[in-house]
Amino acid sequence: MSKFAQGAIALLLLLVIALFATQTNAQNVRPPGDAVNLESTGQPGPSNALGDRSDSEIWDAFRGGDPNDLLAPRPDGVVLSTTGQHWREFRENYINKYALWLPAGVIVILTLFHLISGKMKISAGRSGNMIPRFTLNARVSHWFMASIFILLGLSGITIMIARPILVPLLGSKVTSVLTSAALQGHNLFGPLFVVALLWMFIKFVRGNFFQIVDFKWIFKLGGFFGGHVSSRQFNFGEKSWFWMVILVGIVMSATGLALEFPWIMEDIRLLQLSTILHGIGAIALISVAIGHIYIGTIGMEGSIDSMLKGEVDENWAKEHHDLWYEEVTGKSAKD
Amino acid sequence: MGFLDFVEGPLFVIAAITFVLGALWRVIGIIRIGRKKDISPPKGSAAAGFIKGNLRHFFPRGIFARRTWLHIIGGYGFHIGLFVLVFFAAPHIAFLDDRILGFGWQGMPRWAFVLVADVAFAGLIVLWVRRISDPVMRLISDWEDHFGSWLTFLVMLTGCLAMQQSHDVLRAVHMLVIDVWLIYFPFSRLMHAFTFVLSRGNTGATYGRKGMNL
Amino acid sequence: MSDQSKAEIAVAKFLEHTDAEAASFFEACVHCGECAQACHFFLNTGDPKYTPTYKLRPMERAYKRDKAPFASLKKNLGLAPSKVTEEELLEWEPLVYDACNMCGRCTLVCPMGIDIAGTIRKMREGYSAAGMVPEGLKSAAEYVKKTTSPMGVTIKALKAQIARQEKITGIPIEVDKKGADYMAIFSSMEIMGYPEVLGAYAKLFKKAGLSWTISSTAYEATNVGVQIGSGALAKEILERVVNAAEALEVKHVISPECGHAYGAIRWAGPNMMGRQFKFEVVHIIEVLDRLRREGRIPAGTKDDRRMTLHDPCQIIRRGGLLKEPRSLMDDACSDFVEMKGAGVTNFCCGGGGGVSANPRAEDLKLAAFNSKAEQLRGIDGLQAVVVPCGNCRAVFEDGLDDQELELEVLGLSELVADTLENS
Incomplete structure (x- = not known):
C-alpha cells in the first residue's frame, strides 16, 4: 500500500478516535479485569496473574506503542498495542453502547410527529387517475435492496449490541447462539448488498441529480411546516437519501468486504477503522431509513402506491412532484 | 431425547414419510382423474410430445425473454441454487450419508457455498418482491404463494445461520423448519416441483399428436 | 336440474370438464404472471385482470374445492377455497368470452406449459350450460x-x-x-x-x-x-x-x-x-x-408486392401447419417479409374464439389488434398482408381501418390461384 494511502487511513482513524474518544488516551487506559483493586475481588484470572506486584511498570511493559503515531508498528515484546486498545474501547464504550439511541430517537420523533400532525393526506383527495412512476424493474430493485437492508440491519444490530445489551439481558449462552447466527447471516447477505447497491444506482440515478429547484425546497424546509414546494421526479429529501444510500453504501460495502475477507488487507488497523466506519454508517443509514419507511408508508397518503403498483394518483403527483407531473403528462399541475 | 435428536430423528422420519406419501398420493390423485381417450387420427407421437414438452419449456423463447428476463434469471438462480445447496452442502451430504443413503460424495468448499447461497437468496428475494410490487402478481397471488415463499426462505435462512456449526440449537432450528416444510409440501403449491412434469407433458402430448414442431 | 342455481350448474360442468389434463394445469400454476406478458389483451390495456391464468380462477377454485386430491381434508380443516358464486361467474364472464381468443400464445411463455386456451374452452362449457353467454x-x-x-x-x-x-x-x-x-x-x-x-x-x-x-x-x-x-x-x-x-x-x-x-x-x-x-x-x-409438391399446381409469375403473412392461431400455433403456408408464400410472391415474432409466437388478430361475433367485445378486440398493427408497421413499405383465415381477415379489415393503415388483405388460396402457371 502506498505511503499516501497509509497516511490518509491513519489520519482518518485518528480523527474518528479523537472526535469521540478524547478521554480514552493512553494515560487512563485500564488493564483488563480488576488489577488495580486486587483486594476487593480475590478472583482467579488475569487480575491475579500479576500477584501482589501490580504497578504501572508491569503494565507499561505489557502494552506499548506510541499513542500518537498510529503508523508505527507494535514494538517487539509488547502484548497490547495502544491503538488496538483505543479501537476496542471506542467501539465498546461508544458505538456498541449508544448505537441504538439514534434510531430510537428517530422513532420517538416520528411517533410524536405522527400523533400531532397525523398522516399527510392528499389535500385534493384521490383523483382515481393513476400515472406511471416506477417501472417494474425499478420497483424490484428497490425491494431487493430493502430486503437485503433489513436482513443486514437485523443481523448487524444483533452483533453490535450483543455484548453491552444482549449479554446482560439474555445471558452469554443465548447471546453466543444469536451472534453466531447473526454473523453467518450478515456475512452471507453482505455481498448481495453490493449487488443491490449497484442495481439501485443504475435504476435510480436518473432524476436524482441536484438541481436549482432543490434549493427552494431547502429554504421551505420541504414543506413539512406548510407552504408549497415544487419538485421534479425526486425532491431534495429523496435525492439526499439516494446519494446517502449510494455514498454511505459504498463505504459500507468496502468496509464490509474488508471485514468479511480480512486477508484482502494485511493491516489490522484498516480493519479496526473498518469496524468503526461500518458501525457509524450502519447507524446513520438505519436511522434515516426509518424516516424513509415512515414517509413511504403510514406517513403520507398515496406514497406506497408508487412502489407497489408503479403508479401514483394524479393528485398525489400534482401535490408532491408538480414539475415531474407536468413533464410526464404535459398538463399543468395547477388545474 | 434432546430437541436436536427429536427434530433429526422421529420428527424428521414423520416429515419425510408425509412428504413422500403425500406427494405420491397427490400426483396419483391427479392422474387418476383420467381423461377421455383421444380418437382423432394422430399426426405424430403423443409420448414423444410429452417428453419434448417437458424439455422445451425449460428454455424461454427470445421474443418473451425480453419482457421476462428478470423473472427468468430470478427463477433459475433460485431453483438451481437451491438444488446445489440441498445436494452439495457438506453438512447435507453428511446427513444423507448418515441417516438415509449410507454413502456420501464430495461437498462444496465454503466459498462456493456462500456464492451459491447468495445466488439462491437473490433469486428467491427477487421472485418474492416481484410478487408484491407488480399489479399482475398482486392480483393473482394468494396466501399460499406467500406462505410457500417464506417457508422456503426460512429453511434456507436457518440453514445459513447454522453455517458455523458451533451450536446445536441452530442446527435444530434448521431441522425443525425443514420438517415443517416437508410436511407442508405435499398439501401446497410447492407441489409444482412435481406437477410441472404433468402439465408440460399433457400440453406437449397434445402438440405431439398434432404433429406440431414447437 | 331446475332447482339448481346457475352457479351450481356451471360448477358441475366445470368439475365434469376438469379431466386429468386440466387438473394438472390447475395444480402446476405457481402464479408467476408470465402469461400476462404473452396476452395481447393485457399488453394493450395494462389491466391485470386480463392475465390469462386469472381468467381461469372460478374453474380452478371449483376444482380445488371439490375435486382435487386432499380437497375433502382441506374442506374439513376449513382450508378449502370458498364456493364459486353467481356474482363471481358474472364478473368473470367477460374475461372468459370477451378477453380470450383461445389463441394459446400464453402457453408458449408459461414455464409450466399450461394450455390456458384449451382450459378456457372447457370453462365455457360451464358458462354455456348455465346460460351465461354473451348476446x-x-x-x-x-x-x-x-x-x-x-x-x-x-x-x-x-x-x-x-x-x-x-x-x-x-x-x-x-x-x-x-x-x-x-x-x-x-x-x-x-x-x-x-x-x-x-x-x-x-x-x-x-x-x-x-x-x-x-x-x-x-x-x-x-x-x-x-x-x-x-x-x-x-x-x-x-x-x-x-x-x-x-x-x-x-x-x-x-x-x-x-x-x-x-x-x-x-x-x-x-x-x-x-x-x-x-x-x-x-x-x-x-x-x-x-x-404443389406433387407438381399438380405449378407456380407461375410471382406477385411482386411486398407482402407478409399472418399466422392464424388455430392453424399455425395450435394446428401445426407452420411450414406449409410459408413455402406457398415463397412460391407466390417475390418480396415476402416475415413480421417480427412470426410463426408459432405470432400475435392473434384479436377476434378469434368467438370474440369477433360478440359486439360487446368490439372495443377490446380493436385494442388487442394494436399488437398486430405494430407488427405490420414494423415492416417498411408493406403493401399487402396474407391472412389465411376468413375470420381473421374480417378482423384485419376492421382493425386496419381503425388504425388508419392502408394495406390490402388477401386470402392464401386466392394468392396461390392468382399466381398459378398460365393464369
Whole structure:
C-alpha cells in the first residue's frame, strides 16, 4: 500500500478516535479485569496473574506503542498495542453502547410527529387517475435492496449490541447462539448488498441529480411546516437519501468486504477503522431509513402506491412532484 | 431425547414419510382423474410430445425473454441454487450419508457455498418482491404463494445461520423448519416441483399428436 | 336440474370438464404472471385482470374445492377455497368470452406449459350450460340452428355466390356430386365477404385435375358450438358435415381458411362424434402444399408486392401447419417479409374464439389488434398482408381501418390461384 494511502487511513482513524474518544488516551487506559483493586475481588484470572506486584511498570511493559503515531508498528515484546486498545474501547464504550439511541430517537420523533400532525393526506383527495412512476424493474430493485437492508440491519444490530445489551439481558449462552447466527447471516447477505447497491444506482440515478429547484425546497424546509414546494421526479429529501444510500453504501460495502475477507488487507488497523466506519454508517443509514419507511408508508397518503403498483394518483403527483407531473403528462399541475 | 435428536430423528422420519406419501398420493390423485381417450387420427407421437414438452419449456423463447428476463434469471438462480445447496452442502451430504443413503460424495468448499447461497437468496428475494410490487402478481397471488415463499426462505435462512456449526440449537432450528416444510409440501403449491412434469407433458402430448414442431 | 342455481350448474360442468389434463394445469400454476406478458389483451390495456391464468380462477377454485386430491381434508380443516358464486361467474364472464381468443400464445411463455386456451374452452362449457353467454354468441347460435350458418347464410345465397364465381372464372362448380374425392366447406365470412375463394378453389382444383364438390346441406365450417362452449351444439353442427360427407362418399373434407373450424373438425371432431370418420379431414393449406409438391399446381409469375403473412392461431400455433403456408408464400410472391415474432409466437388478430361475433367485445378486440398493427408497421413499405383465415381477415379489415393503415388483405388460396402457371 502506498505511503499516501497509509497516511490518509491513519489520519482518518485518528480523527474518528479523537472526535469521540478524547478521554480514552493512553494515560487512563485500564488493564483488563480488576488489577488495580486486587483486594476487593480475590478472583482467579488475569487480575491475579500479576500477584501482589501490580504497578504501572508491569503494565507499561505489557502494552506499548506510541499513542500518537498510529503508523508505527507494535514494538517487539509488547502484548497490547495502544491503538488496538483505543479501537476496542471506542467501539465498546461508544458505538456498541449508544448505537441504538439514534434510531430510537428517530422513532420517538416520528411517533410524536405522527400523533400531532397525523398522516399527510392528499389535500385534493384521490383523483382515481393513476400515472406511471416506477417501472417494474425499478420497483424490484428497490425491494431487493430493502430486503437485503433489513436482513443486514437485523443481523448487524444483533452483533453490535450483543455484548453491552444482549449479554446482560439474555445471558452469554443465548447471546453466543444469536451472534453466531447473526454473523453467518450478515456475512452471507453482505455481498448481495453490493449487488443491490449497484442495481439501485443504475435504476435510480436518473432524476436524482441536484438541481436549482432543490434549493427552494431547502429554504421551505420541504414543506413539512406548510407552504408549497415544487419538485421534479425526486425532491431534495429523496435525492439526499439516494446519494446517502449510494455514498454511505459504498463505504459500507468496502468496509464490509474488508471485514468479511480480512486477508484482502494485511493491516489490522484498516480493519479496526473498518469496524468503526461500518458501525457509524450502519447507524446513520438505519436511522434515516426509518424516516424513509415512515414517509413511504403510514406517513403520507398515496406514497406506497408508487412502489407497489408503479403508479401514483394524479393528485398525489400534482401535490408532491408538480414539475415531474407536468413533464410526464404535459398538463399543468395547477388545474 | 434432546430437541436436536427429536427434530433429526422421529420428527424428521414423520416429515419425510408425509412428504413422500403425500406427494405420491397427490400426483396419483391427479392422474387418476383420467381423461377421455383421444380418437382423432394422430399426426405424430403423443409420448414423444410429452417428453419434448417437458424439455422445451425449460428454455424461454427470445421474443418473451425480453419482457421476462428478470423473472427468468430470478427463477433459475433460485431453483438451481437451491438444488446445489440441498445436494452439495457438506453438512447435507453428511446427513444423507448418515441417516438415509449410507454413502456420501464430495461437498462444496465454503466459498462456493456462500456464492451459491447468495445466488439462491437473490433469486428467491427477487421472485418474492416481484410478487408484491407488480399489479399482475398482486392480483393473482394468494396466501399460499406467500406462505410457500417464506417457508422456503426460512429453511434456507436457518440453514445459513447454522453455517458455523458451533451450536446445536441452530442446527435444530434448521431441522425443525425443514420438517415443517416437508410436511407442508405435499398439501401446497410447492407441489409444482412435481406437477410441472404433468402439465408440460399433457400440453406437449397434445402438440405431439398434432404433429406440431414447437 | 331446475332447482339448481346457475352457479351450481356451471360448477358441475366445470368439475365434469376438469379431466386429468386440466387438473394438472390447475395444480402446476405457481402464479408467476408470465402469461400476462404473452396476452395481447393485457399488453394493450395494462389491466391485470386480463392475465390469462386469472381468467381461469372460478374453474380452478371449483376444482380445488371439490375435486382435487386432499380437497375433502382441506374442506374439513376449513382450508378449502370458498364456493364459486353467481356474482363471481358474472364478473368473470367477460374475461372468459370477451378477453380470450383461445389463441394459446400464453402457453408458449408459461414455464409450466399450461394450455390456458384449451382450459378456457372447457370453462365455457360451464358458462354455456348455465346460460351465461354473451348476446352476440347467443344470436349466432340461433342463426346456426335455423340456417346452419352463424351469419344466416342460406343455401340460396351460397348458390348465388357459386353462380357468380362460375361466371367470372368460367369453370363450373358442381354441388352435391356423389363420389367426388374432396368436399369443401367454408366459413360464412368467406361465402359472403370473400366469395372469390370459391373461384380460387375452382381454378386450383381444375388445374390439379382433382374432383371436388360442395354440399348443399353442409357448407358451413364455422362451429359456434366450440366458440360458445356448448358440446351439444358443437356436435350438432359437426354432425351435419360428417353426415353430408359420408352420404356423398367423399374421401376428404377440406377445412377452409378458418381457424377454429379446423381444430373443431380435425382434432375435436372424432372425439365429439365418438367415432372416427370415413373420410380424412385436410386443411386447404395442406391440400395446396401437397398438390404443389406433387407438381399438380405449378407456380407461375410471382406477385411482386411486398407482402407478409399472418399466422392464424388455430392453424399455425395450435394446428401445426407452420411450414406449409410459408413455402406457398415463397412460391407466390417475390418480396415476402416475415413480421417480427412470426410463426408459432405470432400475435392473434384479436377476434378469434368467438370474440369477433360478440359486439360487446368490439372495443377490446380493436385494442388487442394494436399488437398486430405494430407488427405490420414494423415492416417498411408493406403493401399487402396474407391472412389465411376468413375470420381473421374480417378482423384485419376492421382493425386496419381503425388504425388508419392502408394495406390490402388477401386470402392464401386466392394468392396461390392468382399466381398459378398460365393464369
